[in-house]
């Protein structure tokens with residue numbers, strides 16, 4: 001199939017939005033429209049400056065190709081190569097605007113992405129697309145985890161299956177209305193403090209991580225990949241240092257975000273043993289983007305997850321009263337985290353498929 005006037009090429013990633021010739025912003029708009037077509041809202045839509053910082057992360061090689069028809073962007077390919085020593089995976093994701101589907105554009109983009117991964121020596125591909133809810137009663141797919149389903153007639157589901165990918169896991173996308181849930185925040189803090197007793201206290205801060213906590217945060221970030229449910233996915237190692245924490249915090253600021261963090265300090269050792277963080281975009285009336293949340297395994301069972309997340313919601317009210325909502329992503333089998341989120345007022349708004357494909361080496 002050929003589309004007259006179709007042109008696919010790498011997108012130049014600008015150093016700052018002031019240096020964008022308009023292509024990066026146009027790509028973000030098409031990305032957001034495509035995602036909203038599946039999700040049913042623009043709740044997750046990043047602004048261009050906010051998305052740009054992802055491409056300046058030194059620990060990943062992230063690239064974009066755009067498909068244009070007569071000069072207008074109609075689709076994109078995203079490829080991510082983790083740059084850690086021994087990394088094996090590549091993220092390869094394809095999006096085509098709903099007005100331009102079933103003409104082979106998605107296939108053309110996917111072929112470029114798979115070839116780019118193989119060229120880089122990456123033969124395990126992963127993708128995390130947002131899927132539509134699907135009509136009730138239609139045929140649905142269940143991943144090997146047994147948690148969650150996706151509609152078989154969703155365009156992305158059909159496309160991935162046709163290209164030989166397997167569905168490994170499902171992520172629930174949830175949203176909380178902070179005003180409606182204010183009483184839940186207070187209740188969560190009370191119950192969290194009860195569980196933590198005298199053994200832990202809460203520390204919260206806006207912006208960059210204070211120097212005294214950078215090493216603790218590095219440890220917590222590095223455990224995200226080993227302590228969170230990862231189904232049967234291949235997981236590359238991530239080494240975190242205080243320097244990487246500083247870099248991540250600095251990029252958040254460059255992207256216009258206010259980063260808020262809440263952590264639990266183990267009084268006996270003085271170390272942070274649980275944390276959660278949140279990215280509030282430059283337009284503070286837009287939903288906040290929940291970052292990572294983790295309680296170290298050895299400190300679980302004391303309601304520290306509830307405590308830090310309730311403290312984070314309280315911190316939002318203090319530092320950004322104009323923020324009215326937060327969106328978060330959780331593995332559908334991550335019952336502990338979902339329990340905490342449900343207690344704080346999060347409700348499901350959509351689902352993400354976690355797909356994997358093994359290329360022949």
Ligand SMILES: CC(C)(COP(=O)(O)OP(=O)(O)OC[C@H]1O[C@@H](n2cnc3c(N)ncnc32)[C@H](O)[C@@H]1OP(=O)(O)O)[C@@H](O)C(=O)NCCC(=O)NCCS
Nearest residue numbers: 093094095096101102103104105106107129155156158159
């Ligand atoms: C999935 C997506 C990229 C497909 O883009 P596209 O340009 O329509 O893809 P193609 O035209 O190359 O489709 C290739 C094949 O996939 C399958 N397919 C694609 N969309 C389908 C649909 N809605 N229903 C059934 N099969 C579908 C078909 O087998 C199709 O071949 P055919 O048209 O000859 O029958 C697009 O629908 C999209 O952007 N969806 C949202 C993002 C997403 O889910 N991405 C998944 C990969 S990360």
